[in-house]
Amino acid sequence: MMKLYDYILSPSCYKVRLMAALTGTTLDLRAVDFHPGLEHRGPELLALNPAGSIPILEDGDVLLTESSAMLVYLAAKAAPDWLAGSDAKEAARVQQWLSFSGRLTSSLGGARLHEMLLRPGDIGALQSSGIAALRELELGLVEQAERGQKFLAADRPTVADIACFPYVALAPDGGVSLDPYPAIRLWSRRLRSLPGFIEMPGIHRLHELKPEPQLEKSET
Amino acid sequence: MTVGPMFDEWYPVGIFGQLDAAGRKTMLMGEPIVVARDDNGDAKVTDGTGRSLPVCVRYGHVWTSLGDPKKKLFAIPEADQPGRRFVDVGVVRVRCSPLRAVENFLDIAHFPFVHTDILGAEPHTEVQAYKVEIREDVDEVWATQVEFYQPQAAKSASGGITTQYMYRVAGPTSTVLYKTCPPRPSEWDVITLFVQPLAEDLCDVWPWMALFDDDTPMTDLIHFQQTIFLQDRSILENQVPRLLPLDPGMEMPTRADLTSVAYRRWLKRHNFTYGAQLVAQ
Ligand SMILES: N[C@H](CCC(=O)N[C@@H](CS)C(=O)NCC(=O)O)C(=O)O
Ligand SMILES: [Fe+2]
Numbered sequence: 001m002m003k004l005y006d007y008i009l010s011p012s013c014y015k016v017r018l019m020a021a022l023t024g025t026t027l028d029l030r031a032v033d034f035h036p037g038l039e040h041r042g043p044e045l046l047a048l049n050p051a052g053s054i055p056i057l058e059d060g061d062v063l064l065t066e067s068s069a070m071l072v073y074l075a076a077k078a079a080p081d082w083l084a085g086s087d088a089k090e091a092a093r094v095q096q097w098l099s100f101s102g103r104l105t106s107s108l109g110g111a112r113l114h115e116m117l118l119r120p121g122d123i124g125a126l127q128s129s130g131i132a133a134l135r136e137l138e139l140g141l142v143e144q145a146e147r148g149q150k151f152l153a154a155d156r157p158t159v160a161d162i163a164c165f166p167y168v169a170l171a172p173d174g175g176v177s178l179d180p181y182p183a184i185r186l187w188s189r190r191l192r193s194l195p196g197f198i199e200m201p202g203i204h205r206l207h208e209l210k211p212e213p214q215l216e217k218s219e220t
Numbered sequence: 221m222t223v224g225p226m227f228d229e230w231y232p233v234g235i236f237g238q239l240d241a242a243g244r245k246t247m248l249m250g251e252p253i254v255v256a257r258d259d260n261g262d263a264k265v266t267d268g269t270g271r272s273l274p275v276c277v278r279y280g281h282v283w284t285s286l287g288d289p290k291k292k293l294f295a296i297p298e299a300d301q302p303g304r305r306f307v308d309v310g311v312v313r314v315r316c317s318p319l320r321a322v323e324n325f326l327d328i329a330h331f332p333f334v335h336t337d338i339l340g341a342e343p344h345t346e347v348q349a350y351k352v353e354i355r356e357d358v359d360e361v362w363a364t365q366v367e368f369y370q371p372q373a374a375k376s377a378s379g380g381i382t383t384q385y386m387y388r389v390a391g392p393t394s395t396v397l398y399k400t401c402p403p404r405p406s407e408w409d410v411i412t413l414f415v416q417p418l419a420e421d422l423c424d425v426w427p428w429m430a431l432f433d434d435d436t437p438m439t440d441l442i443h444f445q446q447t448i449f450l451q452d453r454s455i456l457e458n459q460v461p462r463l464l465p466l467d468p469g470m471e472m473p474t475r476a477d478l479t480s481v482a483y484r485r486w487l488k489r490h491n492f493t494y495g496a497q498l499v500a501q
Binding site for chain 2: 007008009031032033035036037039115116117118172173175201202205
């Protein structure tokens with residue numbers, strides 16, 4: 001079974017857990033004491049990933065330390081629909097947003113670590129680069145809507161959506177509001193209603209999709 | 221704003237085991253402080269002028285006060301009980317009033333909606349009647365005979381159970397709960413929320429636990445509690461108004477639950493208003 005070095009509060013690890021859930025893949029989760037223990041910077045994990053970051057994915061002789069590569073790996077094995085098709089523009093868009101997701105990690109992710117877990121950093125700079133990235137994403141989604149497409153790179157969800165979604169959804173944790181971005185909010189609802197969607201702390205399921213308790217009762 | 225009587229109370233300011241000589245630069249009610257270890261390895265807290273503040277190391281954390289504490293730090297006898305595991309969950313910063321962080325911890329009605337499928341689940345949303353009192357001898361708020369159905373009460377629980385709870389407010393920003401211990405029904409698990417007030421609307425929260433659970437790896441115990449607290453954090457940061465409303469006159473009938481009413485009454489009695497907003501009816 002694939003083994004994921006995981007932290008429940010890490011949006012990057014959540015990408016991989018979410019992708020696995022959406023594609024019906026089972027992961028063996030190995031919890032890393034990221035906070036307060038800083039285990040990801042200890043000798044055992046540095047030997048696997050000299051960058052000192054998580055997630056880390058092991059599958060036989062495959063060892064991955066970039067979440068985008070993990071998403072592609074899971075999709076290729078279990079659900080190739082989530083990868084780019086043969087259309088040149090679509091393939092480029094998937095790649096564009098996969099790379100772009102790194103900017104969300106460093107900006108919004110950095111702001112969140114600063115505001116929540118007291119990681120040192122220039123919070124003003126982190127938040128303003130996060131806002132710049134959100135504006136770009138909002139515009140990308142509006143352009144997609146004009147093409148008649150509901151997701152970031154195609155009319156179906158792809159690895160690009162999963163790569164960008166977590167840090168965006170958790171922007172408020174870092175003191176960045178999502179109120180100014182209607183297209184992002186709509187896109188987030190769409191992703192949260194996908195069959196197999198799972199939550200993480202700070203990212204809720206859509207309560208309104210659950211049956212009303214009274215209705216359930218009166219049916220039985 | 222003057223701090224008032226909360227000035228003389230004890231507050232958590234760091235995990236003792238993680239301190240080094242360089243120390244942790246932080247704030248306590250608007251005052252810059254440094255929490256460090258001295259040459260003997262003992263905890264030492266100094267304020268912005270270099271003055272040494274009172275120090276006490278207990279329950280995994282360093283405690284201090286800007287003023288002159290009238291009492292020793294509250295007791296948690298379970299902290300000395302053999303066989304328990306002590307879990308330093310780690311700090312989480314929350315942009316909310318320190319008093320609101322405590323009040324939210326006392327309220328079980330939010331479990332099914334905020335901690336869905338862990339500490340509560342629909343349709344089990346009803347909170348049965350329980351007892352609340354201010355215990356004059358120890359000057360603490362206690363809620364007892366609290367019961368709630370929980371799908372996953374603890375890492376050690378292997379399915380849904382009805383959990384018994386007791387809640388306790390031991391200091392203006394320190395609260396302790398006792399809940400059914402799944403592997404040892406004759407004992408209580410102890411879970412605390414120690415809150416460091418940085419400002420009236422900003423706090424560092426230090427959850428800590430003393431559990432009977434020989435099986436779960438320490439990291440999993442930490443993550444279970446961090447998951448729960450992070451679910452609370454997003455709620456706490458969105459509460460309006462940011463400060464805890466306290467009616468200076470008569471008790472106002474609120475939607476809040478009984479424990480919260482008693483906590484507010486106790487805060488008012490002591491004039492513990494740092495992080496509160498006095499609202500006239
Ligand atoms: N390689 C990147 C790293 C993701 C990342 O930044 N992970 C954070 C946790 S969410 C981390 O490990 N940070 C290391 C640190 O902040 O010390 C990826 O897989 O997307
Ligand atoms: Fe909660």
